[in-house]
Amino acid sequence: MAREVGDPVALDMKTQSTNAFMSGGYALPWAFSPEHDSWKSTLQDFVASRIAPGAAQRTIDERFDPDLALAVGELGAYGLLVPTEYGGQGADLRSLCLATEETAVYDSSMAVTIHVQAISLALLAHLGKDHPDLLLETLPKAVTGEVFISFGLTEPTGGTDAGHIETRAIKQGGDWIINGSKQFITNSGTPFSKYVILFAATGEASGGRSPISAFLVPLDAEGVTVGPLYRKLGWRASDTHPLFFNDVRVPNAALLGEEGRGYAEALRFLTWARLPISAMSAGLVRGCLLDIDRFISERRSFGKPLGDHQAVAFQAAEVAALGSLARVMTYDGAWKYDHGHPIQQEAATAKLLSAEAANKAAYIATGLLGGYGFMEESAATRHYQDARILTIGEGTPEVQKMLIARLLGMGRRL
Numbered sequence: 001m002a003r004e005v006g007d008p009v010a011l012d013m014k015t016q017s018t019n020a021f022m023s024g025g026y027a028l029p030w031a032f033s034p035e036h037d038s039w040k041s042t043l044q045d046f047v048a049s050r051i052a053p054g055a056a057q058r059t060i061d062e063r064f065d066p067d068l069a070l071a072v073g074e075l076g077a078y079g080l081l082v083p084t085e086y087g088g089q090g091a092d093l094r095s096l097c098l099a100t101e102e103t104a105v106y107d108s109s110m111a112v113t114i115h116v117q118a119i120s121l122a123l124l125a126h127l128g129k130d131h132p133d134l135l136l137e138t139l140p141k142a143v144t145g146e147v148f149i150s151f152g153l154t155e156p157t158g159g160t161d162a163g164h165i166e167t168r169a170i171k172q173g174g175d176w177i178i179n180g181s182k183q184f185i186t187n188s189g190t191p192f193s194k195y196v197i198l199f200a201a202t203g204e205a206s207g208g209r210s211p212i213s214a215f216l217v218p219l220d221a222e223g224v225t226v227g228p229l230y231r232k233l234g235w236r237a238s239d240t241h242p243l244f245f246n247d248v249r250v251p252n253a254a255l256l257g258e259e260g261r262g263y264a265e266a267l268r269f270l271t272w273a274r275l276p277i278s279a280m281s282a283g284l285v286r287g288c289l290l291d292i293d294r295f296i297s298e299r300r301s302f303g304k305p306l307g308d309h310q311a312v313a314f315q316a317a318e319v320a321a322l323g324s325l326a327r328v329m330t331y332d333g334a335w336k337y338d339h340g341h342p343i344q345q346e347a348a349t350a351k352l353l354s355a356e357a358a359n360k361a362a363y364i365a366t367g368l369l370g371g372y373g374f375m376e377e378s379a380a381t382r383h384y385q386d387a388r389i390l391t392i393g394e395g396t397p398e399v400q401k402m403l404i405a406r407l408l409g410m411g412r413r414l
């Protein structure tokens with residue numbers, strides 16, 4: 001097959017496949033309603049027309065595209081979990097997982113942009129439920145993408161031990177004074193980035209750790225500095241910066257939820273947030289399979305298409321199986337969440353296994369593309385770059401294993 005190196009747009013267009021598995025992944029009819037199917041079809045049209053065509057070039061250029069970000073807001077992806085009274089869709093978790101999955105088939109950078117905005121808005125609606133005025137002021141514009149709200153937990157001293165927070169908020173009169181810094185914060189430096197949900201230690205440590213509260217901090221407040229854009233291996237067209245807080249004064253109204261309880265409440269509430277990331281892994285595997293399919297059906301070796309060599313077809317089959325695993329694990333967890341079942345084990349297991357599946361699939365895909373699998377304009381190369389972070393963001397494999405081990409009753413002090 002004559003691949004046109006240097007023409008990323010041509011390489012990135014959607015392969016129209018008549019095979020239902022190829023175009024939609026492993027079928028899960030029990031998991032979805034007709035409304036989900038219709039949302040998936042809307043997403044696929046949007047991704048094919050707006051997201052896929054420029055994905056390769058945006059990644060190469062490390063370019064967050066503001067126009068595209070606004071179009072995604074118009075589509076309704078950011079406010080899926082926001083109640084309708086604040087302009088959101090009031091939809092379920094499966095709908096959000098469909099959005100991150102379908103987007104990640106072509107563009108993991110945009111998928112994580114959606115993920116972080118969607119979870120931040122859902123968290124704000126949850127923690128701020130006693131402040132309807134604040135929610136009315138912030139959420140409707142965030143749903144459309146005119147305002148981005150980031151999630152500020154990780155610090156330079158470590159993200160896995162997330163309860164060890166050095167950023168500190170001290171009460172002064174009716175205000176809070178915040179000092180500290182955050183690291184690797186997605187969506188914090190876009191033209192729309194206006195707030196961060198910031199976790200800061202408040203009060204004195206009892207038994208070794210300070211209580212942690214959540215605040216909604218405007219990024220234009222005096223004393224806030226948005227640091228330089230990180231240069232990244234993957235998610236290159238997403239926006240990630242460090243944040244610095246130097247004597248930042250916010251009113252007591254910026255406190256979200258109960259003082260000293262914000263972090264614990266956020267952790268409890270956000271158990272489900274591993275599933276849209278797991279869905280991204282499922283989407284990325286599908287993206288790998290599409291690129292493999294296109295390549296091995298057109299490229300020839302020893303007188304026949306690559307895909308007619310059994311050893312090659314077996315590798316494609318393995319990628320399809322990995323994608324099936326990721327989809328089943330993701331939507332089993334999301335279905336259970338949407339039906340009120342506990343999902344701690346499901347969310348950790350799906351995140352762990354789907355991310356590993358994505359990394360294996362991307363490794364196979366880049367290998368099957370030969371030299372093209374090492375060229376930055378190939379979709380498989382982009383998926384390989386984007387797969388690595390799927391084992392890191394929303395908790396490393398070790399974190400997921402700690403959670404699963406605890407649920408098994410092992411290592412209670414892990």
Ligand SMILES: Cc1cc2nc3c(=O)[nH]c(=O)nc-3n(C[C@H](O)[C@H](O)[C@H](O)COP(=O)(O)OP(=O)(O)OC[C@H]3O[C@@H](n4cnc5c(N)ncnc54)[C@H](O)[C@@H]3O)c2cc1C
Pocket residue numbers: 116150151152153154155157158159160161183184185186187232235240389392393394395396397398399
């Ligand atoms: C592109 C990108 C975007 C991100 N976006 C956000 C965001 O929007 N908001 C946010 O708050 N954070 C964000 N993060 C941070 C992310 O959640 C953390 O990087 C992640 O949780 C890991 O934390 P760390 O980098 O500090 O690694 P560390 O915590 O330093 O861990 C380093 C290694 O040690 C291992 N480890 C640590 N403790 C143990 C233990 N007890 N047992 C075994 N192994 C252990 C870890 O698994 C890991 O392999 C982002 C990160 C990246 C790279």
